[in-house]
Amino acid sequence: MNTLTVSDVTLAFGGLNALTNVNLEIQPGLITSVIGPNGAGKTSLLNCISGFYNPTSGEIFYGEARLTRASPHQVTKRGIARAFQNLELFGGLTVLDNLMLARHRHLAYSFFHALLYWGKAARLEAENRAFVEEVIDFMELEAYRKRAVGSLSYGIQKRVEVARALTLGPQLLLLDEPMAGMNIEEKEDMVRFILDIQKEREITVALVEHDLGVVMDISDQVYVLDFGELIGAGSPQAVATNRKVIEAYIGED
């Protein structure tokens, strides 16, 4: 498994710096969280990693692979998947179809095979369905398999979003505020899922989250952003006692 390294990354939109000289490491097998107030640049950072934005300067490496100028589908190929803060699902399709669609990268059969649903087409579809079913079981979505995503509650849709990312079979999973807008019980469920993703599926997790309680409870490593700059890093305990971090959150000068 690889370490993701972000070195000296700056992301500028005209005169505005969303990120300024950010350095961080996401180590394999751990849960690494990025926290910070609204507009601190957390999602921008994820966008740089997942290839939606290209940094203005600086480098991003995943192991030996350079991701600095990579496009989203190239990043996905490296084994990095992302669950979005604003759900990126097809509301009119069923949960199953949404997840099957996420596997399309693994479906390499010809038009002819597809037409007859024969040979390679049938085999690959079955293999992918088996993979998707395993994810459905893991994320406990059995009851919603055949339901249109748009008709589900927000908490369940969030779970489908995470499942969609897992369906890509990633080594590194980027989660953008998976717990936003959830009630206590839904949050507890999601925390359990994240821990299981790390421990049982041995996937590295990078988490952007507002709920500090959750972050402090489950993270191995925490990075704190404020106005695009890294103002703190370390274990949850170290970060919680960091003066700069406290100021950024409480807003003192």
Place this chain on the structure above:
Amino acid sequence: MDDNDRLLDLTIPQLLRWRVAQTPDKVALREKEFGIWNPYTWHDYYQKVQAVAAGLIRIGFQREMKLALIGDNIPELLFTAVGTMAAGGIGVGIYQTSLPDEMADILNGLDVSVAFCNDQEQVDKLVEVRRRIPGVFRVIYEDPRGMRSYRDDAWFMDFHRLLDLGLEALALDGGHIEASIDQGRPEDVCFLCLTSGTTGQPKGAMMCHRNYINMGVQITKVDRLADTDEYLSFLPFAWIGEQMNSFGIAMATGITVNFPESVETSMEDLKEIGPHFIFGAPRIYETIRSQIWLRIDDAYWFNRACYHYFSRVGQRAAGYRMSGRPMPWWLRFRAWIGDQLVFRPLINQIGFLRLRRAYTGGAALGPDLFTFYQTMGVNLKQIYGQTEITGIAYMHRDGDIRPDTVGKPLPGTECRISDASEILSRSPSVCKGYYKLPDKTEELLQGGWLHSGDAGFLDSDGHLVVIDRVSDVMHNRAGEMFSPMFLENKLKFSPYIKEAVVFGDQRDYVAALINIDPIIVGKWAEDRGLSFTTYMDLSLKPEVAELIRAEVAAFNRSVEKPHFRIRRFAILYKLLDMDDGELTKTGKIRRKFVREKYRLLHETLYDETVDVREVEAEFRYQDGQVTTVRTSMPFYTLAWEGGET
């Protein structure tokens, strides 16, 4: 003498072995997993049972030891239950909704040595009370998910490891489990079944092999089942209602037992399996009816008109069918059209199309529900029995269905009514008493008859009529008798009322606390543009109160005796719930507990000077957090002719 009667001389594992000899390759069990139905043949079933038995013996489980089964219904649970019997042990079913302390009490009270849990949720509960249950030497779990931190602790064991151990042992000595099975006798105790316990601590009824097999053999003398029939196992396994199906009926007839993918998907899975018979508490039938009504309400006007027209036709036809009278040809023709056009497609949507019989038991069911299902061509019948008589002892016969009775005794069951109008029964399905409670056993089986604790009578046609628990019958201050359960059930015939608790013992009048049905009343409010947030908010709406007041007034007009009428009522701000101890695991009201918990409300019901009472409502979340909400709860008084204002 029926062919099947010779099965009565076998134990459950012996009967399983007999099934393997008859039809080794027929599907015995089926489980939906990863979206696919996976079959187990009788041969596979027996192999697993043998492996479990050998594995248990290998880890030190001895004859007569107890093994507790805690979890959702999965084939592995059944393998372990029958495997325990094959090893000469005794199974104990524990409800998966039980809280840790409750579990500890049961495990200690029934001397359990090994526990089987289906997943981490159940294992965690045992971990919480580990110090209190020194007798439990091993916890076996089926789903290894989330068990990583327990892996190095020898107290826990993966079910698959147990199977491997068993297979190793069988490879060394293939005959020792066969020999152990041969040692069993049909009158040996094989399972301790918790009685629902509307009062106090649950007791373990000692069930023997013959209890279950007799029940399965006798019921199928009345209602035949073919071995190609299907059954869906979705009731809690700790309840006798599930055991009598998966031990009794399935073994006695060779039908296939299907296990749903998860508890949440049961209703979907029901549709896919299309079972031939189903058994459930009244709640299930009430829920399904609510769903049908909601959908009909949302249908196009033409569909709705068809439904209502053919419902009326069907109701008349059902009247003939239930009483077994011949139908006029014109009605028969129209009912047939209705079946083809409306009802068959409709019941196909819920998976009832192949259903030959639906049984309801555990509590009384409204007459309108019987008519509702019979109208659609679903043959819904009432059964009656206790855990102590393996669930079913009385049942309606086809063509002789009367909503006010529970039918006639099964073959081989004798019925007698005591001088105190208690229902007494005698049959080979009566259990051997309660585990380690000789006094209670003596009370239960006095004079060789099973004392049900229910009051009832036999009518002129030989049908049994159940009134109420002998101990629950109440008297008002004037000394007039009434049955709270009878009145509650009658109140619940209103679709808007989900649950009701009736008071009035040694009081001047009858009063009730009412739970509205969140789905039906929610829809009702939506249709009227009435906005609401939570259940509490909805139940405190004055418009809802008016709706319920009209329902209670209708109830008052329809009751048989003037002193049954409800004088005052209030709508409770929360649903009565099992987790809060207000209902038993089978959904019956725990009367004493409810009266104590809502003492203030109870008193207010009898204080006519108070119209509104400030209350503190306590809500407990699943993770144990508690919040308190203050609210004012209105009380309503009804007036009727001849009564004082």
